[in-house]
Amino acid sequence: xxxxxxxxxxxxxxxxxxxxxxxxxxxxxxxxxxxxxxxxxxxxxxxxxxxxxxxxxxxxxxxxxxxxxxxxxxxxxxxxxxxxxxxxxxxxxxxxxxxxxxxxxxxxxxxxxxxxxxxxxxxxxxxxxxxxxxxxxxxxxxxxxxxxxxxxxxxxxxxxxxxxxxxxxxxxxxxxxxx
Numbered sequence: 001x002x003x004x005x006x007x008x009x010x011x012x013x014x015x016x017x018x019x020x021x022x023x024x025x026x027x028x029x030x031x032x033x034x035x036x037x038x039x040x041x042x043x044x045x046x047x048x049x050x051x052x053x054x055x056x057x058x059x060x061x062x063x064x065x066x067x068x069x070x071x072x073x074x075x076x077x078x079x080x081x082x083x084x085x086x087x088x089x090x091x092x093x094x095x096x097x098x099x100x101x102x103x104x105x106x107x108x109x110x111x112x113x114x115x116x117x118x119x120x121x122x123x124x125x126x127x128x129x130x131x132x133x134x135x136x137x138x139x140x141x142x143x144x145x146x147x148x149x150x151x152x153x154x155x156x157x158x159x160x161x162x163x164x165x166x167x168x169x170x171x172x173x174x175x176x177x178x179x
Contacts, residue, residue: 001160005170009037011024011028029051042056058079079100084123101134104154139159140172153177
């Protein structure tokens with residue numbers, strides 16, 4: 001994925017024991033540094049800081065953005081999940097540097113959340129002055145629905161991880177997002 005042009009990698013694993021998550025974070029930090037890509041850890045500020053990640057992404061059940069901001073050093077990126085404009089504005093007011101918004105499309109990863117669709121992501125984007133990444137169900141077949149609305153940032157899991165050739169999948173997806 002990194003060879004294919006992924007410029008940000010997020011470590012997201014909900015069930016891995018924390019010591020294994022830290023080991024994986026340290027390995028990914030080395031890989032992303034070598035590739036010149038940003039590295040974000042999902043949910044765990046402590047693991048992100050120990051692994052010298054570039055930042056952390058926080059959901060509604062994680063440490064608050066404000067609390068994470070108090071722990072973080074200057075330049076440490078903090079992202080937050082938001083499925084509506086009010087939640088996005090609150091996250092940015094608390095110190096979020098970017099927002100992940102969705103689910104843009106149906107996805108088994110976020111089954112419990114209602115799909116907000118590309119228009120919902122666009123509404124969140126219009127509400128804040130920080131980068132917004134569409135999340136949830138992103139794949140080559142539906143990226144055009146996002147780009148038609150001017151959205152150019154996405155987070156993709158299955159479209160890359162399940163691809164027979166993740167490098168080529170990343171290359172194709174990236175090309176679809178560039179103006």
